[in-house]
Amino acid sequence: MTVKIRPLPGGVTVSKGFQAAGLACGIKKDHTPDLALLYSELDAAAAGVFTRNRVVAAPVVWTRKTLRNSTLRAVIINSGNANACTGPEGMNNTEAMAVETARCLTLRKQDVAVASTGVIGHPLPMEKILPAIPEVTAKLSPQGSISAARAILTTDTFPKAKALEVEGKAGLFRIGGIAKGSGMIHPDMATMLAFLTTDAAISPPRLKKALREAVDHSFHRITVDGDTSTNDTVLILANGASSAQIDSENLESSGFQDALNRICLGLAQDIVKDGEGATKFITIRVIHGKKTQDCLKLAKAVATSNLVKTALFGEDANWGRIFSSLGAAKIPFRPETVDIYFGDIRIVKDGCPMGASQEKKAERILKKKNVQITVDLNLGAASAEVYTSDLSYDYVRINAEYRS
Amino acid sequence: MTVKIRPLPGGVTVSKGFQAAGLACGIKKDHTPDLALLYSELDAAAAGVFTRNRVVAAPVVWTRKTLRNSTLRAVIINSGNANACTGPEGMNNTEAMAVETARCLTLRKQDVAVASTGVIGHPLPMEKILPAIPEVTAKLSPQGSISAARAILTTDTFPKAKALEVEGKAGLFRIGGIAKGSGMIHPDMATMLAFLTTDAAISPPRLKKALREAVDHSFHRITVDGDTSTNDTVLILANGASSAQIDSENLESSGFQDALNRICLGLAQDIVKDGEGATKFITIRVIHGKKTQDCLKLAKAVATSNLVKTALFGEDANWGRIFSSLGAAKIPFRPETVDIYFGDIRIVKDGCPMGASQEKKAERILKKKNVQITVDLNLGAASAEVYTSDLSYDYVRINAEYRS
Numbered sequence: 001m002t003v004k005i006r007p008l009p010g011g012v013t014v015s016k017g018f019q020a021a022g023l024a025c026g027i028k029k030d031h032t033p034d035l036a037l038l039y040s041e042l043d044a045a046a047a048g049v050f051t052r053n054r055v056v057a058a059p060v061v062w063t064r065k066t067l068r069n070s071t072l073r074a075v076i077i078n079s080g081n082a083n084a085c086t087g088p089e090g091m092n093n094t095e096a097m098a099v100e101t102a103r104c105l106t107l108r109k110q111d112v113a114v115a116s117t118g119v120i121g122h123p124l125p126m127e128k129i130l131p132a133i134p135e136v137t138a139k140l141s142p143q144g145s146i147s148a149a150r151a152i153l154t155t156d157t158f159p160k161a162k163a164l165e166v167e168g169k170a171g172l173f174r175i176g177g178i179a180k181g182s183g184m185i186h187p188d189m190a191t192m193l194a195f196l197t198t199d200a201a202i203s204p205p206r207l208k209k210a211l212r213e214a215v216d217h218s219f220h221r222i223t224v225d226g227d228t229s230t231n232d233t234v235l236i237l238a239n240g241a242s243s244a245q246i247d248s249e250n251l252e253s254s255g256f257q258d259a260l261n262r263i264c265l266g267l268a269q270d271i272v273k274d275g276e277g278a279t280k281f282i283t284i285r286v287i288h289g290k291k292t293q294d295c296l297k298l299a300k301a302v303a304t305s306n307l308v309k310t311a312l313f314g315e316d317a318n319w320g321r322i323f324s325s326l327g328a329a330k331i332p333f334r335p336e337t338v339d340i341y342f343g344d345i346r347i348v349k350d351g352c353p354m355g356a357s358q359e360k361k362a363e364r365i366l367k368k369k370n371v372q373i374t375v376d377l378n379l380g381a382a383s384a385e386v387y388t389s390d391l392s393y394d395y396v397r398i399n400a401e402y403r404s
Numbered sequence: 405m406t407v408k409i410r411p412l413p414g415g416v417t418v419s420k421g422f423q424a425a426g427l428a429c430g431i432k433k434d435h436t437p438d439l440a441l442l443y444s445e446l447d448a449a450a451a452g453v454f455t456r457n458r459v460v461a462a463p464v465v466w467t468r469k470t471l472r473n474s475t476l477r478a479v480i481i482n483s484g485n486a487n488a489c490t491g492p493e494g495m496n497n498t499e500a501m502a503v504e505t506a507r508c509l510t511l512r513k514q515d516v517a518v519a520s521t522g523v524i525g526h527p528l529p530m531e532k533i534l535p536a537i538p539e540v541t542a543k544l545s546p547q548g549s550i551s552a553a554r555a556i557l558t559t560d561t562f563p564k565a566k567a568l569e570v571e572g573k574a575g576l577f578r579i580g581g582i583a584k585g586s587g588m589i590h591p592d593m594a595t596m597l598a599f600l601t602t603d604a605a606i607s608p609p610r611l612k613k614a615l616r617e618a619v620d621h622s623f624h625r626i627t628v629d630g631d632t633s634t635n636d637t638v639l640i641l642a643n644g645a646s647s648a649q650i651d652s653e654n655l656e657s658s659g660f661q662d663a664l665n666r667i668c669l670g671l672a673q674d675i676v677k678d679g680e681g682a683t684k685f686i687t688i689r690v691i692h693g694k695k696t697q698d699c700l701k702l703a704k705a706v707a708t709s710n711l712v713k714t715a716l717f718g719e720d721a722n723w724g725r726i727f728s729s730l731g732a733a734k735i736p737f738r739p740e741t742v743d744i745y746f747g748d749i750r751i752v753k754d755g756c757p758m759g760a761s762q763e764k765k766a767e768r769i770l771k772k773k774n775v776q777i778t779v780d781l782n783l784g785a786a787s788a789e790v791y792t793s794d795l796s797y798d799y800v801r802i803n804a805e806y807r808s
Binding site for chain 1 (some may be wrong): 456457458459460486488489490491523524525526633634710711714715717718720722723724725727728730731732733736737739752754755756757795796797799800801803804
């Protein structure tokens with residue numbers, strides 16, 4: 001039996017038994033939505049992947065703790081304030097958000113995860129958040145995904161949601177997700193949040209393993225060395241509201257892993273497309289290397305180079321900067337066997353330029369919104385792909401004015 | 405006897421027995437100077453520090469080879485073209501520059517070092533360079549430092565030169581230097597060149613050791629992890645034209661190491677001040693850490709964060725980004741003991757913000773051109789300092805338009 005995977009409109013509420021809502025409670029000065037709630041009508045197996053930053057925000061500490069039981073019923077999320085570097089008061093405020101959400105939904109506080117994103121170091125305006133929690137609870141609906149997706153955004157310019165319906169060996173089930181971008185393309189510091197739901201049934205350890213694999217090939221392909229912000233959080237809730245039962249036997253044949261990978265990759269790519277000031281979506285592929293990890297590090301070295309990213313903004317086929325960033329990555333390779341392609345135009349062969357006419361062709365490719373750069377090491381069989389964007393005037397403007 | 409160190413006007417030609425010159429030979433489209441020559445009338449002990457990039461330009465390969473004999477008589481330098489990623493033709497062109505310079509000065513080709521800086525991957529216009537070498541030789545003069553300093557620049561906005569007269573246990577001697585900035589503040593890829601002279605006599609091994617120490621505390625404090633461009637070169641020539649003899653006994657008491665450190669630090673700081681689009685000179689100090697290397701890595705993590713650098717451009721005391729970049733650096737420290745200062749204004753104590761009035765005061769400090777940020781880890785006795793600048797619109801403009 002082949003697995004059928006169909007895209008669905010919507011996000012976290014395509015999965016049966018999930019509801020969501022979002023509203024503006026006044027954390028953000030511009031009165032845009034800033035409080036979201038995700039709710040599962042049934043107990044849901046839960047797993048998470050969190051920031052590896054040494055400086056960890058209070059909601060991450062709380063949510064990690066709630067996952068010790070491996071089940072969750074709700075996630076309360078605010079944007080506009082990260083509740084990071086806020087000391088013991090920050091922990092108290094996070095717990096108060098969980099407690100109030102639990103009260104409104106008749107849950108235990110340990111069933112409620114919390115996530116926050118926004119500026120660092122300011123106390124949460126609890127006088128605005130606490131009265132809004134009953135309101136957002138009252139707004140919960142099986143159509144609420146888009147409202148929640150909007151309320152988790154910060155400098156993002158569009159809400160990010162993906163959903164799939166999957167029919168495989170385990171039967172029919174759904175996976176959906178919403179995310180907020182880091183704004184930054186390589187979010188070593190800016191916050192990335194993603195919330196995923198499925199109505200398949202799956203044990204917490206298997207769910208965690210599946211989530212890690214999906215995150216490794218998606219959100220981690222847009223990060224610098226896995227460095228993350230104080231608040232980064234990817235959470236998945238699986239409530240088993242469909243008849244599909246995922247186990248280690250049918251993780252592939254059910255379509256579960258594949259669908260989860262696709263959702264995460266789609267959300268990660270949307271985050272890049274919505275990068276602060278981004279005008280282009282750039283895929284950096286490093287192929288024919290000796291080890292996948294080496295290819296990944298080389299691809300990230302190119303993807304994180306300010307010189308490469310400003311050249312791409314300028315639509316300049318400046319392959320010299322690509323070559324130089326590879327050389328600076330401290331990964332073994334042979335410069336004299338390297339080929340570099342913009343799209344399918346080879347502009348470097350055996351470490352040497354192919355000449356002006358190839359560069360002219362390459363510059364036509366750079367005028368497009370989606371640009372693929374391929375570095376062929378001609379050394380082995382490994383490869384890796386990462387996603388980034390260009391570095392524009394708007395990136396500087398957005399980040400210079402962020403708190404004003 | 406105390407060492408007396410006095411600043412002198414000038415650069416590489418303050419040292420006796422050195423001459424220099426520069427002119428425009430047409431490599432650069434705008435007809436600004438692009439060919440420089442440095443010449444020592446006597447055999448000079450020589451030492452160099454080069455890029456650690458895996459992709460190494462032809463002139464670096466050549467100059468490393470010339471240093472096997474540990475003596476040099478001349479350095480020929482072009483700007484506007486890096487002669488990197490140019491294959492065997494590039495090596496031939498570099499050698500031809502050395503050969504022609506040697507011919508004009510009646511030297512052996514192995515006495516002539518070569519350096520290049522500019523765009524990568526284009527063949528050198530030898531038809532312009534070769535005829536200009538006799539011309540630049542004819543222009544050599546003991547007052548030629550400024551002319552050479554101008555001819556090595558690329559996106560730099562001012563020539564960089566420093567010189568000191570030193571009187572210590574070994575007698576009176578001079579050290580001088582010229583440099584070109586990377587343009588970029590943390591030159592992981594853009595090229596940095598520096599040429600230093602002294603009329604003290606010193607053996608090549610001691611000279612190399614002294615140079616390494618000086619570079620470690622200057623040019624390497626403005627680089628990312630020592631990653632460097634395809635062309636980075638720091639060269640020193642010591643021709644012994646003064647009576648001062650430096651040996652291992654009097655390296656300190658002669659004032660040699662101290663003066664060399666000061667010259668290198670001065671040039672490195674000028675490079676930062678002239679960083680592409682830089683509006684501010686930022687010193688990042690990490691103090692009271694357990695190990696110097698850890699402090700250095702933490703300071704570099706802050707100094708290389710785009711989010712920190714754009715906030716500084718925006719004169720926003722966004723210490724949260726500083727804190728987050730520290731946390732992402734994978735170096736052990738305790739967030740709850742960290743204090744952060746802008747100038748002498750403490751805005752974070754024990755990992756928590758000091759409040760809005762301190763931030764207001766800090767923002768006044770950010771309006772200045774020179775800003776010092778101190779991170780106090782409160783853990784030990786080690787410290788480190790690095791130098792960077794802000795990230796501005798002009799940085800993007802300069803780098804997006806570089807080759808147009």
